[in-house]
Amino acid sequence: MKASELRGKDVAALEKEVTDLLKAHFGLRMQKATQQLTNHSVLGKTRRDIARVKTVLAEKKKGAV
Template identity: 45%
Template sequence: MKAQELNDKTPEALREQLLALKKEAFNLRFQQATGQIASTARMRDVKRDVARVMTVLNQKAAAAAASN
């Protein structure tokens, strides 16, 4: 997922995506603990996607606060 794609989304859509990514991260951790995970690289990608979404959300919040 690209940061530009995230910038085009609304904060509500970003929060929904963040929730979905956190659920996926939870499931991947569970799979790793039970030895069923197929690709450990996906865990890294999900963590980075979570960070990207949170960064964009914080940027949008800061921009909204600055404009008020």
């Protein structure tokens, strides 16, 4: 997911994206804990995606004020 794609979305869509990514990250962490996760790099990618979405969301909220 690229930041340019995220900037085209509105605030509600970004907030939904954050919650979806957090749920996905939680599921991946549980898979890791039960040793079912084979590709551990997915955890880092998901964490970076969450940070990317939160950054764009903060930019939009700051610009709206």
